[in-house]
Every structure is written in C-alpha cells, then in structure tokens.
Amino acid sequence: MKQLFLLFFFTLSLQAQFQINGIVKNTNSNEVLPFATITTDIGNYSITDVDGKFSITSSTPISFFIVSYIGYTKTKINIQKNTPFYNVSLTQTTDNLNEVVINTENAALAIIKKTIALKDNNNPQKRLKSFEFKTYNKLIVSANPDSISGKIDSIIVRKTKKGIYYKIDSTNYKFKNTVNKRHLFQTEKVSQFQFGDNKLKETILGTKMAGLKQPLYEILAFNLQSFSIYEPKYELFETKYNSPIADNSLKEYNYKLLDTVAIAGRNSYMIYFKNKKKSKAKGLEGILYIDENNYAIAKAIVRIRGLLDISANHDFEYFADENIWFPIHKDFQIIKGKNDDDIKIFGGTIQFDGDMEQDLSARKKQPSDYIYLRSESHNFDIQNNKNVKIPNPFYAVEIEKNALNKEESFWETFRKDSIDIRTKKTYSDLDSIAIRKKIANRLQFGKKIINGYLPIAFFDLDMRKFFSYNNYEGFRLGLGGVTNERLSKDFRIEGYTAYGTKDGAFKYNIGAAVKVDKQANSWLGVSYTDDVKEIASTSFLIEKKPFKIYDPRPINISTFYNYVSWKSYFETKQIPKTESVWELAHAEVEPKFNYTFLQNDKLYTSYTMTTAMASLQWNPFSDFMQTPTGRIEIEKRFPKFTFQYTQSLGRLWDNDFDFSKFDFKTEYEKKYLNGQKTSLLFQAGYALGDVPLTHLYNTSPNNITKETIRQRITFSGKNSFETMFFNEFFSNKYALFQFKHGFNRVTLFKKIKPSLVIVTRMAWGNLEHPEQHLGLGFKTLEKGFFESGIELNQIFNGLGLTTFFRYGPNQLPKIEDNIAVKLSYVLNLGF
Incomplete structure (x- = not known):
C-alpha cells in the first residue's frame, strides 16, 4: 500500500518559510552542548544534535526561542531579521538542581524502566475496559509559497558565433502562483473510534478527497502513524519500529534526561531517545514527556531522518478521574531529507541534495523540493468505560454507506478551524481539473496496470495472456481479459484464446458471472475451457496469480494434459477474514505424453472427471x-x-x-x-x-x-x-x-x-x-x-x-x- 501512496503523491518534500539554525555551547569552556532543548514562542520543539547544532523550520513566523539545558541557565534569544544562524552560549549553574539529574544517562534509564514497568497501567487500551471517541482528520499536500523564488529564470542553451541562445524557464513562477492560490491536494475525514474486547475499530462517518468523487480507499486506510506510542511495534509510514518503551527497548535505544517541563500543570521528565545504530534511518529518535507521578506518556515526538524526513507528534490530555493520559491529538509530516542518492518510484527519479557534511555541488531547486505532506487528527467526544457495542468487529475500518455524500454543514460541525479561501479553492480547482483531465480514470488505469490489466474501453486485457513459452506448446501467443465496470458493475464476461507454435493447437476459455452480494463481493459464474495444464501440478483455486512480465519455470515443462471442461462456481468473502471459491466441474482429460492409467483391470489413456x-x-x-x-x-x-x-x-x-x-x-x-x-x-x-x-x-x-x-x-x-x-x-x-x-x-x-x-x-x-x-x-x-x-x-x-x-x-x-x-x-x- 505504501507504493500506491507514493505513486499518488510521487515526492514529498519541504522548504519551510521560516528557518533558524544555530549551535549551543558552554560559555566558559566553549564546548558544544548536545541534546539541549530549543523551544519557540509558537510551541515548536527541537534538540541539538551530538555536535550541539540545531535547526527549526516553521510555516509561521518565530519571534523568539528559549534554550535550556540541565545544569545551565535558560536563555531567551530574540529573532533578528536576516539572521538565520545563532551562536548560543549557556552558563553553568548549581542552583536548584534536582538530585535525579546529576547523572542524566542513569536518571533517564531509571525513568524509562519505571515507564516500561507501569505502561500497562497507563496504556488506555490496557487500562480501560472500553472507550470511544470521534476524530477529525485533515491531510494536505502543499508548499509554502514564500519559500519559492517567483522569478522567471533565463537558462543558457548554447553559445554560437552569432550570439547566445536562451531558453526561458518559468517552472518556479508557475508553481508559486499555483500554491499561492491552493494546496496541491487535500482530504478530510471524520471517524468514530470504538474500543472493546481488546479490539479497536474505526468507522468513517464522512470523507471527501479533492478532485475525486469516490475517494481512493487505499489512501484512507494508509497508516501514517500508530494510534498509540504504547504499541510494542510503533508504526511510522507503514514501517514498524521497536517502540522506545517496548519491553526490550533498552537493548536498542540510548536515553538522556534533558529537562523537566510542565504539561497541563503536571511536571514531566523530558527524555531524549535515539536508536543505538549509527547508520541513517535505521530506527526512531525523539522525545518522550513522562509524568513524574504516574510515569505515563504525556506527549511524544517521534522522527526518522533519511531519504525522507518523517516526524510524528502525539499529544495527551490528563483525565483525573481515571488518573490516565488519553490521546487527544496527533500529527504527521513528511519532508524531503538530505541525501545524495536518488531513489526511483515507478520509473520516476527523485533527486536529493547531497549530505551536508560532503562537498557536493548543490543542484537547482525544483518545485518538488518545496512540497510537504501534513496530516493532523483531533479527538473529541471522548467517553471511557462506557458500554460500547462494536458492529462488525472483524473489520478494522468500515466506511458508512453515506460517508461519501456529506453536506458542507457536516464538515463545518467538525472542522477544528474555519475553512479558509485557499482550502475552498483547492476543492473547487481540483474538482474541475479532475473532470477536465480525467484524473479518476488515470488513477484507475494505473491500478489496473499494476495488477496486470490493460483497460481498453469497457474491456480489460489480461497482459498475462499475451505471450509465454514452454517445451510442449512452444511460443504461446494469446489474447484475453474481462469486461470492466464501464460495461457493468454487476455482470462480467471473461475469456481468452491462445495458439501454440509448437503443438499447432488453439486453446480458449469463455465465461460469465453475475454479482449476487455487493458487500461480500460474491459472484456466481459459469465457464467453458479447452486448454492444457502441467501434469501433477498443485494449484489452489482461491489464489490469484500475481502479475509477472514473464514466468520462467514453465519454459522447460514438456508434459501436459489437455482438458475440456464445463464448470460453475461461487466465489465470496462472506465469512470474516476469508475468501472462498466453491466449484462444480466436469472435464474430459487427455494426457499429451505416453501414459496409461490402470484401474480395476481397465486401461485409461483418457478419462472423464x-x-x-x-x-x-x-x-x-x-x-x-x-x-x-x-x-x-x-x-x-x-x-x-x-x-x-x-x-x-x-x-x-x-x-x-x-x-x-x-x-x-x-x-x-x-x-x-x-x-x-x-x-x-x-x-x-x-x-x-x-x-x-x-x-x-x-x-x-x-x-x-x-x-x-x-x-x-x-x-x-x-x-x-x-x-x-x-x-x-x-x-x-x-x-x-x-x-x-x-x-x-x-x-x-x-x-x-x-x-x-x-x-x-x-x-x-x-x-x-x-x-x-x-x-x-x-x-x-x-x-x-x-x-x-x-x-x-x-x-x-x-x-x-x-x-x-x-x-x-x-x-x-x-x-x-x-x-x-x-x-x-x-x-x-x-x-
């Protein structure tokens, strides 16, 4: 599913509108201070790396930031115009130090061990018998227009004796004008989450996707980040990592106590964690804010830095009656990382700037360098330990039938902020562009190609049938496929014909089926086939063969049997978490090699089954x-x-x-x-x-x-x-x-x-x-x-x-x- 997601957005990157960089040092010794805490006036958090360096990006202006470090006096730095880099010096102090922070590594380990020991008591999915809440989610792909140079660049094409020829490049100019007016993509979703009997289910009450009347369901199901930091395997962008508070996390992570801060009026330890592996993008790093009293997670910041820089935040609210921190907000962001290796996605190359520590010449910025993806979810109407009845609990996600046709009043009820002009413009522009450029048809076309079908009008050609080779048929040339939804969503006709250049025989199949249950995707069909098959081969009827440009194994097979068969079948997904096919078949079988079967003193060179x-x-x-x-x-x-x-x-x-x-x-x-x-x-x-x-x-x-x-x-x-x-x-x-x-x-x-x-x-x-x-x-x-x-x-x-x-x-x-x-x-x- 990640591949479909990347295909849809292609490349995700960010050049923020406001960025500050700097380094933090000890005033007296001039030594760098790793893991110092940087907090801006708008609530952004960052920490210095092992070299004392930091970088903060923001889509809104920053007026000042505060630098703090355990055992040092906090310093407030006001932002100066046209000053992107700041040298910050902190003075060491011995006043009001808590004994627990004398050795920050040992203190952090002690705190983390208590957090792990008490995590089941603090995890809502372990502590609470049941809960339910609603969530409003908004996902956008956009860019900050002020980050983009809007000038029209002149590019030298070639020099001749007659003069210099120029080519005008207005890519950035056009791109800036576009993102000034609207986002590149956006989608909204309102869901109800229900938890009971150790199962968590999401029911999507409403969803809308700019440019698509029917949303891409795979995008709705894409798991950008885990529901909870307490999960043993924390998921980020559909990749699972060992959680920093998993039972065996001490073997995998280093921890450092950075500071103590107040969250919702309760003191919390600020613990920095980082995977012990030195190579890039091999694990998580981030900050855990741990309640000093009950050792619960009050806030979490998780990130991965590599080809793509990915960050995720989890915010919690303290419920005094249950003495528990419950998730109320989470966000996720992808920006383009710093790396000198190109990667390919479906044949398209994404370029990356060289690593900063290497002397690599910077390439010209492309529009894709400014793009970012951001998803934000807000939880509300939270109810704990109520009688929760979960309909169809065997589905992790279920979309209500009327979820695709919600009126604007529905969205106004749930939106966290009132919709702005840029957001309105995104829906109207992308809807019209999608109709004009047939975006939905193009996406459907791409999905079918990946699955091995070439859609032509109301018929999908099966690319598996075009060409193959084996020792009996020689080159097998054919044509086949199935009718698609443009002809009918409830009826299909399928078939193929093929010719073997070595055996000189035609093979064919024709069949038809009718849908008898939409929800269970149940079909009742009949077919007639005259073809050959490898002897003694094991095939499971339910398994769909994945699309391959070629299948090498049959090349050397020479022993086949011919079968002429009628069959009727019923395929369904009615039983939860299963697919099944039920078939009644009649076949006339003739081995195409020297073979006789002896049964009850009778010799069979062909037979009926x-x-x-x-x-x-x-x-x-x-x-x-x-x-x-x-x-x-x-x-x-x-x-x-x-x-x-x-x-x-x-x-x-x-x-x-x-x-x-x-x-x-x-x-x-x-x-x-x-x-x-x-x-x-x-x-x-x-x-x-x-x-x-x-x-x-x-x-x-x-x-x-x-x-x-x-x-x-x-x-x-x-x-x-x-x-x-x-x-x-x-x-x-x-x-x-x-x-x-x-x-x-x-x-x-x-x-x-x-x-x-x-x-x-x-x-x-x-x-x-x-x-x-x-x-x-x-x-x-x-x-x-x-x-x-x-x-x-x-x-x-x-x-x-x-x-x-x-x-x-x-x-x-x-x-x-x-x-x-x-x-x-x-x-x-x-x-």
Missing part, C-alpha cells in the same frame, strides 16, 4: 476495510492459511474415478527493521482413491535432464526445487517446507548491488500403487528430498545468479549432477 471443490484462504491476523464497493485487505499479517478439498462425484456425469484430495498451505513472513526478511512456507497434500498421474503431486521441480551444469542453466522459480528434475518424483501424499532469509543489498560497485538470499527446501512423500501408472518412469519421495542454495539477486539491472546443491538420501552419484546454477530476474518497478 466430475468433481466438487471448495477452496478457502484464511488470513486471521490481517486487518480489513469494508467499503461501499467491497472488502480490502489493508494490512497483511502472517501466518496465512489456505485449504482446499476436492471430491469426485461417483458416477455423476460419466465420472470415471472415485477419489478425494486434501490440500493445505501456510505462509509466514517476518520483516526486520534492518531491511532483512525471513519467509517460511509449508505445504502438504493427500490424495485418496483412484487418482491418475495427471492429478497427483510433483512438488514443483525445475531442473532439466542434461549432461552438464552449463547445459542445465535456466531461470529459477519462486518456490520450486531447482535440483529436482522434471517428472523425477510423483506422490499421492507429500509435505514440503521452505526457508528463505534475505539480507540487505550490498554495494560492490556503483551499479553492482546484489541481494543475498539463503534458501533451504525439503520434501517428503509416498505413492500408493505405483504399478497403476504406466509409460512414464519416476521415483517416490519416501526417503525425502533436500536442497540448499544461495541466491544473488539483482546483481545488475535485475539479473542475478543462483546456485543450489542437492543432498541427502536422493543425492545423485555424480557430484556435478547435484548442482544447479540458475539465472534469476527481478523486475524493479521502483517499489
């Missing part, structure tokens, strides 16, 4: 949003579980065999703060009864039978066994396990940045009555299969190299036959 299938995916830990148009998974969490049951239907519709199949898969993924990732996959299947080889299990092999390692070099798959030969093993019951761990990309040279992944795979299985399968030689997996390898992905322009080694009971006699070297390719869209 009538089956019923139920396929279900369950994501119990994910969060979902219910919108007026259906359900969206807004936060994917692991593990995920997929179940599938297939049952042949006796002699119905000339069915030849009686059998049952049970399939199961679970996936787990853990991302670490340092950018590494661990992935686990467990998959199993069990087939009972008379099942021909075409419908058994092959555990996804991906190695071709050639003499030398060089001859066997092909492309690696995603979850396939790279040293297992095609058609080497078949099973009617199996289990496989895969472990992957990916490390950060390592820069070897300027454009050589490989990503190291270590992989281990193992599988076990067995085949009952192998004598029934004639014509194809194979082995069984009762002794197990094991392989491990190293992937060096994205070495250069997406290309990589992988090496795997086969070991264990099924290791081959020749060492070289156990080695597989493969190419890998990762298509980088700039995500």
Whole structure:
C-alpha cells in the first residue's frame, strides 16, 4: 500500500518559510552542548544534535526561542531579521538542581524502566475496559509559497558565433502562483473510534478527497502513524519500529534526561531517545514527556531522518478521574531529507541534495523540493468505560454507506478551524481539473496496470495472456481479459484464446458471472475451457496469480494434459477474514505424453472427471476495510492459511474415478527493521482413491535432464526445487517446507548491488500403487528430498545468479549432477 501512496503523491518534500539554525555551547569552556532543548514562542520543539547544532523550520513566523539545558541557565534569544544562524552560549549553574539529574544517562534509564514497568497501567487500551471517541482528520499536500523564488529564470542553451541562445524557464513562477492560490491536494475525514474486547475499530462517518468523487480507499486506510506510542511495534509510514518503551527497548535505544517541563500543570521528565545504530534511518529518535507521578506518556515526538524526513507528534490530555493520559491529538509530516542518492518510484527519479557534511555541488531547486505532506487528527467526544457495542468487529475500518455524500454543514460541525479561501479553492480547482483531465480514470488505469490489466474501453486485457513459452506448446501467443465496470458493475464476461507454435493447437476459455452480494463481493459464474495444464501440478483455486512480465519455470515443462471442461462456481468473502471459491466441474482429460492409467483391470489413456471443490484462504491476523464497493485487505499479517478439498462425484456425469484430495498451505513472513526478511512456507497434500498421474503431486521441480551444469542453466522459480528434475518424483501424499532469509543489498560497485538470499527446501512423500501408472518412469519421495542454495539477486539491472546443491538420501552419484546454477530476474518497478 505504501507504493500506491507514493505513486499518488510521487515526492514529498519541504522548504519551510521560516528557518533558524544555530549551535549551543558552554560559555566558559566553549564546548558544544548536545541534546539541549530549543523551544519557540509558537510551541515548536527541537534538540541539538551530538555536535550541539540545531535547526527549526516553521510555516509561521518565530519571534523568539528559549534554550535550556540541565545544569545551565535558560536563555531567551530574540529573532533578528536576516539572521538565520545563532551562536548560543549557556552558563553553568548549581542552583536548584534536582538530585535525579546529576547523572542524566542513569536518571533517564531509571525513568524509562519505571515507564516500561507501569505502561500497562497507563496504556488506555490496557487500562480501560472500553472507550470511544470521534476524530477529525485533515491531510494536505502543499508548499509554502514564500519559500519559492517567483522569478522567471533565463537558462543558457548554447553559445554560437552569432550570439547566445536562451531558453526561458518559468517552472518556479508557475508553481508559486499555483500554491499561492491552493494546496496541491487535500482530504478530510471524520471517524468514530470504538474500543472493546481488546479490539479497536474505526468507522468513517464522512470523507471527501479533492478532485475525486469516490475517494481512493487505499489512501484512507494508509497508516501514517500508530494510534498509540504504547504499541510494542510503533508504526511510522507503514514501517514498524521497536517502540522506545517496548519491553526490550533498552537493548536498542540510548536515553538522556534533558529537562523537566510542565504539561497541563503536571511536571514531566523530558527524555531524549535515539536508536543505538549509527547508520541513517535505521530506527526512531525523539522525545518522550513522562509524568513524574504516574510515569505515563504525556506527549511524544517521534522522527526518522533519511531519504525522507518523517516526524510524528502525539499529544495527551490528563483525565483525573481515571488518573490516565488519553490521546487527544496527533500529527504527521513528511519532508524531503538530505541525501545524495536518488531513489526511483515507478520509473520516476527523485533527486536529493547531497549530505551536508560532503562537498557536493548543490543542484537547482525544483518545485518538488518545496512540497510537504501534513496530516493532523483531533479527538473529541471522548467517553471511557462506557458500554460500547462494536458492529462488525472483524473489520478494522468500515466506511458508512453515506460517508461519501456529506453536506458542507457536516464538515463545518467538525472542522477544528474555519475553512479558509485557499482550502475552498483547492476543492473547487481540483474538482474541475479532475473532470477536465480525467484524473479518476488515470488513477484507475494505473491500478489496473499494476495488477496486470490493460483497460481498453469497457474491456480489460489480461497482459498475462499475451505471450509465454514452454517445451510442449512452444511460443504461446494469446489474447484475453474481462469486461470492466464501464460495461457493468454487476455482470462480467471473461475469456481468452491462445495458439501454440509448437503443438499447432488453439486453446480458449469463455465465461460469465453475475454479482449476487455487493458487500461480500460474491459472484456466481459459469465457464467453458479447452486448454492444457502441467501434469501433477498443485494449484489452489482461491489464489490469484500475481502479475509477472514473464514466468520462467514453465519454459522447460514438456508434459501436459489437455482438458475440456464445463464448470460453475461461487466465489465470496462472506465469512470474516476469508475468501472462498466453491466449484462444480466436469472435464474430459487427455494426457499429451505416453501414459496409461490402470484401474480395476481397465486401461485409461483418457478419462472423464466430475468433481466438487471448495477452496478457502484464511488470513486471521490481517486487518480489513469494508467499503461501499467491497472488502480490502489493508494490512497483511502472517501466518496465512489456505485449504482446499476436492471430491469426485461417483458416477455423476460419466465420472470415471472415485477419489478425494486434501490440500493445505501456510505462509509466514517476518520483516526486520534492518531491511532483512525471513519467509517460511509449508505445504502438504493427500490424495485418496483412484487418482491418475495427471492429478497427483510433483512438488514443483525445475531442473532439466542434461549432461552438464552449463547445459542445465535456466531461470529459477519462486518456490520450486531447482535440483529436482522434471517428472523425477510423483506422490499421492507429500509435505514440503521452505526457508528463505534475505539480507540487505550490498554495494560492490556503483551499479553492482546484489541481494543475498539463503534458501533451504525439503520434501517428503509416498505413492500408493505405483504399478497403476504406466509409460512414464519416476521415483517416490519416501526417503525425502533436500536442497540448499544461495541466491544473488539483482546483481545488475535485475539479473542475478543462483546456485543450489542437492543432498541427502536422493543425492545423485555424480557430484556435478547435484548442482544447479540458475539465472534469476527481478523486475524493479521502483517499489
């Protein structure tokens, strides 16, 4: 979802209208004072870094600022016109010092330990049985016009003997005129939050997005910052970091007591925290204001500085009756960071100024350098420990049906400040621009392209169908897709046709479906298919294949079966946190290789199968949003579980065999703060009864039978066994396990940045009555299969190299036959 968010706003940066910089030193020794507190007259906070330097930016004028440091006399500095840098000297004093601040590091640790020990008593989601409140949120993307030079620049194009030719650049001039009148984007939202039974739900009562009649639901669900600083994993811009008051936070953060301040008339410790890692953007830093009496968080400032500078504030109000600080306000801001590395987002390059400590020539400021994003939320109508009944608690977010059509009087009721001319102009201008430039259509077009569809009028072409290759069909050229909402939101027609240049045969599919439940996105459909499929391959009906420009594994597959099938199906999301497909199918199957199935003394070279299938995916830990148009998974969490049951239907519709199949898969993924990732996959299947080889299990092999390692070099798959030969093993019951761990990309040279992944795979299985399968030689997996390898992905322009080694009971006699070297390719869209 972060990718969609970045696609929408492209680049977020800020050059504030008012900025002051300076350094704080000891008057007597001239030593710098790190972590001194800077407070402006308008309430901005900052602290000096390890070199005693500070910088404060503001969208409104600053008249003065106060510098304080424990053990030193506070100093007030008045802002002087045209003076951007201030040398501040503080005088040390021994008067009125509290003993607790003699050793600020030890004092901070003692305070933090008490805060951690008492956090459950101070956390509203732990302490209170229930609560509810309403929130008004406003998000804007804008720029401060006074920061932008409005002059029209002349740029030298070239010099000749006849003179100098100029090109007029009015980019900044036009941009300044635009942001003088309106913001670049804005959205408002009013929500009701309800907490009970350890669940927090947001119901969106009203929402409006400038330029869009129907908002982007993914933007509404985007989590800019955590609800609470008490969460063990604090989330900032959809990235989770260890909280500074998590149980194990002392291992990860350094703390320093800066000062004591009064918040809402209660004294609070001001604790600075910073991740112990020295590299940039590896963790959080900020300030915690901790109540001296109950050690609760009274205010929190959190930030990350890197490619993007991100800051978040949390403000609390003290409720004396419950002796608890409750969140009442939070804000979030993204500005452009200082970095000499460019980053790419969907093919567009975002440039950054060089690091300040390096001697890098400054580039010319672009309009994007002045842009910032700011989100601000105000909580009101707070009620604690009331009888809260949460409707549909299995949705983390739910949008009311009439939330998109609120009158202006609704917004005037909830806005914190009265709407200004610039805000009004933003809505009117962007609405007209969106209609004129068809912004909504462009956004929809982009979303479909990412998912692999090319919309043309009322039909979405499926780009997966254009081109592929395998050893049986040769080049498979095709065309296919599905009708879209421009034709009908409640009815669809889909299909494809393809031609194999090697087998010289056409394949096709045609189907139609009707929506029977809008909220659950339930469809009832029928289809007819004449196509080929890899033998013994395991596919879960519920799983949607992600869009790939190419799929390398099928290139070397040569054993397929043809199937001509009719099917009816029902797909739904009716059951909370699940998706399911229920199917009734009739198929005529013909293996396209030398194979005969022996069953009850009868030989089958082709057969009829009538089956019923139920396929279900369950994501119990994910969060979902219910919108007026259906359900969206807004936060994917692991593990995920997929179940599938297939049952042949006796002699119905000339069915030849009686059998049952049970399939199961679970996936787990853990991302670490340092950018590494661990992935686990467990998959199993069990087939009972008379099942021909075409419908058994092959555990996804991906190695071709050639003499030398060089001859066997092909492309690696995603979850396939790279040293297992095609058609080497078949099973009617199996289990496989895969472990992957990916490390950060390592820069070897300027454009050589490989990503190291270590992989281990193992599988076990067995085949009952192998004598029934004639014509194809194979082995069984009762002794197990094991392989491990190293992937060096994205070495250069997406290309990589992988090496795997086969070991264990099924290791081959020749060492070289156990080695597989493969190419890998990762298509980088700039995500």
